[in-house]
Amino acid sequence: MTIDALDARIIALFAAEPKLGVLECSRRLGVARGTVQARLDRMAARGVITGFGPEVSPAALGYVVTAFVTLQIRQIGGRASVADRLAAIPEVLEAHTITGSGDMLCRVVARGNADLQRVIDLIVEVGGVVRTSSVIALDTPIPHRVMPLVTDAPRHGATGT
Amino acid sequence: MTIDALDARIIALFAAEPKLGVLECSRRLGVARGTVQARLDRMAARGVITGFGPEVSPAALGYVVTAFVTLQIRQIGGRASVADRLAAIPEVLEAHTITGSGDMLCRVVARGNADLQRVIDLIVEVGGVVRTSSVIALDTPIPHRVMPLVTDAPRHGATGT
DNA sequence: CGTACATTGAGCACATTGTCCACTGATTCA
């Protein structure tokens, strides 16, 4: 369930320059085109690479405020329905059930602080949500990244094969 | 700073089937190829689309545990150096400075609960970090997404072409 | 030793890309 150094280089190269084709990638890595294609296919099949979709910046769309909202949920209600209704709120970008004193942790975005209040109100209105507690992200010194994992993983795991 | 309905449809189409070319995309949307290309270029230039890189699943690499770690930082130390040292830890996928009782919120992954302890130890060892508090993500009913935002944004902003 | 697998290098037909162009229609502004 790991990747080798070549896999990592392929991913890193495509991450750096997504417009590269398989052919150009194989040239730069010094391997045959078929190898790169096979690696990509295999990683896609194994779920390591989940897609090549466009990455959209919420901030560029006007959603400049990011917040993390911890929810407490009435035990009797059932978390599933809460998740469904949260999913209906576009500004909820992510939701996890969690350990600790809270029950769910959501990442939400909004067009401003006043708009964040509106979004939180939408969340509170979801049946089963008892209480919310929010923290606002002031700055993001480390934006979402996975590349360190990719270049690190080969060192831990399988030899080539 | 918004996108219109056509932009949203272009993004949605590429998100659904990234292997589509510009030409096929234009065919399905019933517009000229040049239009799709121009829209993509413009959205890339405006920062709405930040890239087309491969999306990697940490879980598929063996990092099956996700946790959110809240840090308290010694005020005198300075947050910048803390962020730099956190960035050196591959398992730290994201870090924000936040409002509230904590000072930073990090998303971290690990290969298991025992490994999470190792990662948290790495974080604690960072100079300036006074205390940490972790919650583990048990389940992720809403995985990271932005599409609802994309399809929602046109309604707020520009005319619909 | 034989099998299985990954890789290589080559070739092919086909589709797509990047890049031009001229023309249209709508909007804005003097």
Next chain:
DNA sequence: TGAATCAGTGGACAATGTGCTCAATGTACG
């Protein structure tokens, strides 16, 4: 009203990359 600007259209072109196939090679493993 007339001029200018912008986005979109439809077409064209050469150059390139793609998906696919094939046989041959080298290596790991039982």
